[in-house]
Amino acid sequence: MFYTSTRDKSVKVTSAQAITMGISKEGGLFVPQEFPQLSKSDIEQIAKLDYIGRAKAILSLYLTDFSQEELDKCVNGAYAKGKFSSKAVAPIVNLGGNTNILELWRGPTCAFKDMALQLLPYLLTTASAKVIPDKQVLILVATSGDTGKAALEGFKDVDLTKILVFYPEDGVSEMQKLQMTTQQGDNVSVCAIYGNFDDAQNGVKSIFTNKEVAEKLGKAGVVLSSANSINWGRLVPQIVYYVSAYCDMISNGTLKNGEPMNVVVPTGNFGNILAAYYAKKMGVPIGKLVCASNANNVLTDFLKTGKYDRNRSFYTTTSPSMDILISSNLERLLFDLSGNDDERVKEWMNGLDKNGVYDVGEDMFAKIKELFDAGFCDDNGAKKAIKETFDNQKYLCDTHTAVAVDVYNQYVKVNSEDVPTIIASTASPYKFSKSVLEALQPVPQELDEFEISEILSKKTGVEIPQQLAELKSKKVRFSDVCEKENMIKQVFAMIE
Numbered sequence: 001m002f003y004t005s006t007r008d009k010s011v012k013v014t015s016a017q018a019i020t021m022g023i024s025k026e027g028g029l030f031v032p033q034e035f036p037q038l039s040k041s042d043i044e045q046i047a048k049l050d051y052i053g054r055a056k057a058i059l060s061l062y063l064t065d066f067s068q069e070e071l072d073k074c075v076n077g078a079y080a081k082g083k084f085s086s087k088a089v090a091p092i093v094n095l096g097g098n099t100n101i102l103e104l105w106r107g108p109t110c111a112f113k114d115m116a117l118q119l120l121p122y123l124l125t126t127a128s129a130k131v132i133p134d135k136q137v138l139i140l141v142a143t144s145g146d147t148g149k150a151a152l153e154g155f156k157d158v159d160l161t162k163i164l165v166f167y168p169e170d171g172v173s174e175m176q177k178l179q180m181t182t183q184q185g186d187n188v189s190v191c192a193i194y195g196n197f198d199d200a201q202n203g204v205k206s207i208f209t210n211k212e213v214a215e216k217l218g219k220a221g222v223v224l225s226s227a228n229s230i231n232w233g234r235l236v237p238q239i240v241y242y243v244s245a246y247c248d249m250i251s252n253g254t255l256k257n258g259e260p261m262n263v264v265v266p267t268g269n270f271g272n273i274l275a276a277y278y279a280k281k282m283g284v285p286i287g288k289l290v291c292a293s294n295a296n297n298v299l300t301d302f303l304k305t306g307k308y309d310r311n312r313s314f315y316t317t318t319s320p321s322m323d324i325l326i327s328s329n330l331e332r333l334l335f336d337l338s339g340n341d342d343e344r345v346k347e348w349m350n351g352l353d354k355n356g357v358y359d360v361g362e363d364m365f366a367k368i369k370e371l372f373d374a375g376f377c378d379d380n381g382a383k384k385a386i387k388e389t390f391d392n393q394k395y396l397c398d399t400h401t402a403v404a405v406d407v408y409n410q411y412v413k414v415n416s417e418d419v420p421t422i423i424a425s426t427a428s429p430y431k432f433s434k435s436v437l438e439a440l441q442p443v444p445q446e447l448d449e450f451e452i453s454e455i456l457s458k459k460t461g462v463e464i465p466q467q468l469a470e471l472k473s474k475k476v477r478f479s480d481v482c483e484k485e486n487m488i489k490q491v492f493a494m495i496e
């Protein structure tokens, strides 16, 4: 299998090249030239395997230039016993009726990013050894909170790699900030920027295409790569858990093989829900893909009108990992739905760059409407969802998952179909303890994150993940904050 670029169809690279480069030269994103198909009996066979087995089965269809031994090593390492706090890796919890929660946050950093970022370092080092042997890889990350920590944890002390993470100074939760600023490892660095996530993401994107950077790094024998969900190595592990979730739903008797399952995803950069779309494209019987946004509802508007317009207020919400106005992975969907029309994609992305808007036209919009539904809720809606889910179903969810729960409830009110549904749960409630507790009861101002977590745990009986509790005694290693114009200097500091 080969990969091409969303902005230049003549590009043809292997998966190892796509993963090593992160983004294509002309700024496009790598996508498979065609998608492997799973038949009903393939799914039946995969359902018999454990998560590791399922991951190997799916990944081997996409990473055809990796040997079976290489893939085994990668997958065995990423999802080894003890790394995830559930034997199932990504367990499903039924909340009654058709409502199921897919817990994607049982990994080392308590957010769904671990599902991919525990695997990516293995994929990237295996890939770069094929493509650029002996070169060092510098991973640049722009994070709205969770990617940064998950990438740091995945890449810490990995040979021949360094990692530099940028996060918006005022755009992450206390716990997220502490997770990053206390990061261990000799090859890691973390820097806050004055600005929001889009500024961080744009800064990183421009460093990738900067000539001076390329030159200096070239001399130092360093190659840039990305751990953001623009990297194919981030997306492909996410397809696995949608296939796996469907398998679990047939194994536990909720569905018969072939029957549809709906999926609701709290969305930011459009990576997670795109993986669900790709699973559907492979033949997994996924019905509607419901895209849930917070007050930054640019995707809701797009999916309901076909017009993308980022010229709007940016809100800092209680679900910071979804505070995004430029959803990078949407480009991959547009490429696919347009029948791999790189020219049209380029036009739309230029429009986004120049004017902050584009309109995909009637033909595209008709396809989008068929596949997707979308909704949003503000912080109050999320609060209400946390309280109701806890009061009525005794399930404690974080603020991002709560957005999805609220949007699911909106969806069910309007659509009377009887379809078992998976709601992607993307973070542990203890990453956002303050907002979660505030949904349940008033929280005194003077309490710190750890005191709040204690109260939340006493009230709900839900245990605090140990890796979050122990942050209390860790030393802060990184306290730099820089202007977005100066991000480049941080990069140079990494190779000195």
Ligand SMILES: *Cc1c(COP(=O)(O)O)cnc(C)c1O
Pocket (backbone or CB within 6 Å): 111, 112, 113, 146, 147, 229, 266, 267, 268, 269, 270, 271, 272, 273, 321, 322, 400, 426, 427
């Ligand atoms: C990253 C993240 C999201 C958004 O996922 P995308 O793939 O960017 O759409 C949602 N919730 C949490 C907790 C996250 O960390």
